[in-house]
Amino acid sequence: MGEGDGAGFQPPQKQEQEQWMERALTMAKEALENGEVPVGCLMVYRNEILGQGRNEVNETKNATRHAEMVAIDQVLKWCHQKGRDRKEVFEHTVLYVTVEPCIMCAAALRLLNIPLVVYGCQNERFGGCGSVLNISQDDLLYTGTPFQCLGGYRAEEAVELLKTFYKAENPNAPKSKARKKH
Amino acid sequence: MSPPTWILKMVQPRGTESIGRTWCCEAVENMTWLLKEWIRLKSFAELQILSKILSNPVPIIVSNGLGQFFKGIMEPQCKKQKTRVLSTFTWEVTPVLSDEKLCEVELLEAFAAPIINKKQTSCLIKQLTCLYPLNNLPHIKRVRNCRDKSDHPLEIIICLLRDIPNREVSLNDLFPEAKADGLGEPFRVRIPAYQPLTRSQFEVASQHWPTTFRENKQVTDALQGHLFNTEEKTKMQTFMEKAIEAATVGKKMGMEPVGAVIVNPATDEVVAVGHDCRNGPNPLLHAVMVCIDLVAYSQGGGAFNHNKYHNCCFKAVESFPGEHAINIGKPLLPSNDDSLRENIVNGLPYICTGYDLYVSREPCVMCAMALVHSRIRRVFYATSFPDGALGTKYKIHTKKDLNHHYDVFKGLMEDECQFLLS
Ligand SMILES: [Zn+2]
Ligand SMILES: [Zn+2]
Numbered sequence: 227m228g229e230g231d232g233a234g235f236q237p238p239q240k241q242e243q244e245q246w247m248e249r250a251l252t253m254a255k256e257a258l259e260n261g262e263v264p265v266g267c268l269m270v271y272r273n274e275i276l277g278q279g280r281n282e283v284n285e286t287k288n289a290t291r292h293a294e295m296v297a298i299d300q301v302l303k304w305c306h307q308k309g310r311d312r313k314e315v316f317e318h319t320v321l322y323v324t325v326e327p328c329i330m331c332a333a334a335l336r337l338l339n340i341p342l343v344v345y346g347c348q349n350e351r352f353g354g355c356g357s358v359l360n361i362s363q364d365d366l367l368y369t370g371t372p373f374q375c376l377g378g379y380r381a382e383e384a385v386e387l388l389k390t391f392y393k394a395e396n397p398n399a400p401k402s403k404a405r406k407k408h
Numbered sequence: 409m410s411p412p413t414w415i416l417k418m419v420q421p422r423g424t425e426s427i428g429r430t431w432c433c434e435a436v437e438n439m440t441w442l443l444k445e446w447i448r449l450k451s452f453a454e455l456q457i458l459s460k461i462l463s464n465p466v467p468i469i470v471s472n473g474l475g476q477f478f479k480g481i482m483e484p485q486c487k488k489q490k491t492r493v494l495s496t497f498t499w500e501v502t503p504v505l506s507d508e509k510l511c512e513v514e515l516l517e518a519f520a521a522p523i524i525n526k527k528q529t530s531c532l533i534k535q536l537t538c539l540y541p542l543n544n545l546p547h548i549k550r551v552r553n554c555r556d557k558s559d560h561p562l563e564i565i566i567c568l569l570r571d572i573p574n575r576e577v578s579l580n581d582l583f584p585e586a587k588a589d590g591l592g593e594p595f596r597v598r599i600p601a602y603q604p605l606t607r608s609q610f611e612v613a614s615q616h617w618p619t620t621f622r623e624n625k626q627v628t629d630a631l632q633g634h635l636f637n638t639e640e641k642t643k644m645q646t647f648m649e650k651a652i653e654a655a656t657v658g659k660k661m662g663m664e665p666v667g668a669v670i671v672n673p674a675t676d677e678v679v680a681v682g683h684d685c686r687n688g689p690n691p692l693l694h695a696v697m698v699c700i701d702l703v704a705y706s707q708g709g710g711a712f713n714h715n716k717y718h719n720c721c722f723k724a725v726e727s728f729p730g731e732h733a734i735n736i737g738k739p740l741l742p743s744n745d746d747s748l749r750e751n752i753v754n755g756l757p758y759i760c761t762g763y764d765l766y767v768s769r770e771p772c773v774m775c776a777m778a779l780v781h782s783r784i785r786r787v788f789y790a791t792s793f794p795d796g797a798l799g800t801k802y803k804i805h806t807k808k809d810l811n812h813h814y815d816v817f818k819g820l821m822e823d824e825c826q827f828l829l830s
Contacts, residue, residue, distance in 0.1 A: 282711065285709070287759060288700060288704035289781035290700055290701075290778045290781055329804070330780075333774035337692060338691065359804075361773055366795045369772055369795045
């Protein structure tokens with residue numbers, strides 16, 4: 227694999243993983259309360275949160291502004307401000323997210339050489355880590371490096387949050403106050 | 409007085425296809441000082457500029473330096489016509505179809521038998537429909553004509569091999585109770601497992617056993633390269649030239665030489681032009697991602713700052729293609745896609761709904777999926793990419809599980825874009 231295989235990356239201890247996932251789940255719940263897509267997402271570099279995104283599709287009118295992409299931009303910004311080598315940073319950054327990244331985000335994570343993604347429930351509609359395609363592991367020479375996935379952390383809760391959100395999203399369903407902006 | 413413009417008349421010799429990466433133009437006779445040497449051309453636009461300088465009709469050859477590719481005459485264009493007319497194009501677009509439209513015809517083993525007594529035919533069909541209904545094979549015609557080759561006029565499918573336990577059987581085994589009047593000795597045949605989707609599949613299938621076939625004219629035309637007329641091709645070339653222009657600027661700034669243009673096909677307006685910016689501060693800003701964000705800007709949104717890149721720009725749109733655009737642009741598949749309706753939110757389309765993308769290189773997985781999320785209508789690209797997600801490694805635009813599908817065509821100005829990458 228040569229350089230870019232995250233040499234020297236040690237996956238965090240299980241207990242540490244659970245702490246960050248707990249936090250991601252809390253973020254997802256907060257998002258739901260604010261009428262946003264209930265996805266919690268954290269990018270953690272050497273025990274420090276460098277990015278925590280939430281879905282910004284509606285505000286930006288850009289359908290690619292998923293939580294992961296927003297968090298990635300925060301990490302990039304951090305690297306820029308601190309004058310850090312972004313390659314080194316991403317190669318030691320773990321993504322904690324309540325829902326399996328979609329195909330687009332999985333490809334983006336590969337392009338940045340992120341070594342590990344810990345996620346909650348599967349993403350049946352768009353999942354890029356096995357559900358629809360397996361971008362995380364496929365043989366793609368020109369699309370960064372494959373990454374490891376640990377799925378299933380409190381998956382039922384994560385699914386339940388999404389279901390609640392999409393029920394409100396459905397125009398045929400009774401309008402929920404939570405969906406209204408402001 | 410305005411400079412003379414030219415029509416370039418060229419005939420592509422049959423059977424020629426590939427012309428290397430560099431084109432050259434040479435005058436055969438009446439050589440002017442300009443054309444004494446081979447001149448490297450990047451595009452037809454350059455040839456056009458060249459032609460403006462010439463004042464007499466000049467026979468030309470366009471070649472890749474290895475062999476002759478085009479032969480023709482450049483002659484002054486009639487004064488009334490101001491636009492360039494290209495009667496032939498150096499490129500051909502081919503649709504990138506889903507695997508099931510391209511796959512080989514799958515066959516199933518079956519038993520058939522000759523019908524000795526033609527008068528029994530309808531009775532036999534009734535009997536057999538009861539005994540062996542051929543479920544899930546509605547495209548199979550139960551009876552076929554035998555033209556010249558045999559003593560019997562018709563043959564009939566009895567059952568599939570998988571319908572019976574014992575595979576070496578006689579008529580009596582096949583008809584345990586009823587009488588098989590008027591049938592000859594059964595024999596094995598292979599019949600098409602699915603209804604053909606394309607004409608070539610139909611032709612192969614019919615050689616085995618007659619099937620029904622409702623031709624999708626779009627797909628057939630597309631496979632034969634007849635999908636676009638000269639006017640449409642001229643437009644397509646103009647948009648791709650714009651993408652190439654952007655890519656060239658990006659390349660000079662040290663970026664990957666990839667350019668993209670998003671067009672509203674309802675008005676032929678260019679909504680966004682962008683080049684690859686991945687070697688700048690954000691490694692994810694591939695040309696397609698740049699263009700998607702520029703379209704967002706055109707609708708009052710946007711997430712990135714593109715001010716540093718003057719060739720990444722957008723046009724604020726007043727009219728959206730909306731529902732109108734859903735009906736234009738010839739989808740390759742009949743659209744029973746209800747998701748299109750959902751795309752119109754509060755009377756506004758969902759981001760790229762109804763828009764076309766022209767991009768010089770096949771998009772990667774991230775970009776191809778970003779186009780699904782953005783509900784693009786059609787994508788035209790020039791060259792393939794080894795990890796490409798619209799034909800090479802994946803066909804994300806045809807993936808059944810996803811909630812939006814779009815049409816993809818490749819090969820538009822392939823040689824020019826190949827040159828760009830070299
Ligand atoms: Zn995503
Ligand atoms: Zn890309």
